Amino acid sequence: MGFEQIFILNKWCDHLKSVRITFFRSVKIAAGAVVCVESEIRGDVTIGPRTVVHPKARIIAEAGPIIIGEGNLIEEQALIINSYPENIMPDTEGVEPKTMTIGINNVFEVGCVSQALKIGDNNVIESKADVGRNVILTSGCIIGACCQVNTCEVIPENTVIYGSGCMRRVQTERPQPQTLQLDFLMKILPNYHHLKKTVKGNSTPARS
Template identity: 45%
Template sequence: MSDMSAKNKLKIYPKSVICDDESVLIGDVTISSGCLIHPHATIHAKSGPIIVGENCLIEEYVTIVHDTGTVDLDNSGPTLVIGSNNVFEVGCTVEAAAIGERNVFECKSYVSNLVTVSNNCVIGAGCQLVDEHHLPENTVIYGKRSEQRETIEKQKSLSMQLDHLRKLLPNYHHIKKPTFDPKKPREIA
């Protein structure tokens, strides 16, 4: 079951699919339209709000933490905005200070809160970024030593994968209902 204490401000836009089975959403978290969150994922807005952009895919055992080093019980600190069309693969841990659009965080990768990720970047499976770093657009991090290179390829569209999962996951998991409709001035009861 999800962790939903009085301090949590969860805002779920319509057309999102969030598996309620043991997913943990803590703090001021906004899930934009079209996102898909698998079971056992954790999103923790520790130092301020987190806004997950449209059509992001967050797989099993992913941990996304907004941690600037200070705990903000009111979640009124700086906002971590995660851009649209990002993929967080199984078991990755992401604490990045900023995340642009169309990035892929592969299985078991780790990105510390000293890192900013621009657009169209790939952090390879098992790679770790722990030192202060800004990843320019089209960067690929790969290999045992987390080496860096540039790619000329754009990330492939997620639309077919997201459409398939939107149909499949509700057959096997309880799904959180939307709590916010941007067309209405107040939240859904």
């Protein structure tokens, strides 16, 4: 086999790999979810009922599936990404995919970035906040606007991180679910935006 034939064969193998990856990744949207077509959703993503995904929001599953539970609000330009660690390339052999799970009644505000693989219930990640891959967000937490949390830790329940110095305190009650806002958005958004179709899948949206 000549050099040119080997080159063509390698190219064809690379093409088959990309095709296989494309076909084995899917987006599953539960009945009752509102997901605008202007949002970007890539990879193996499951979105639970009553979750609202605004236009320009991005949900990217690169390093493993993303399972989003019920009643979450994902605002414009928010980014939820299950990405590879910095020291691992996507084509590295023997790397097991890790599932990102997001519980119920969480809010991802405009322009925030969340890479946390485990998020519980009733959390708020405020505008322009950044939560790293090695953070576990329990329940009832608030990550304040523009705060960066890139440590390797479990954030205790009801923790509030705020201010330019990312100071911390514990609040007595969890943030209230955005039930009325979700109801309003579920009525209004379909009037102004096309929606992604509901797709049934085998996966069950996560509850913590």
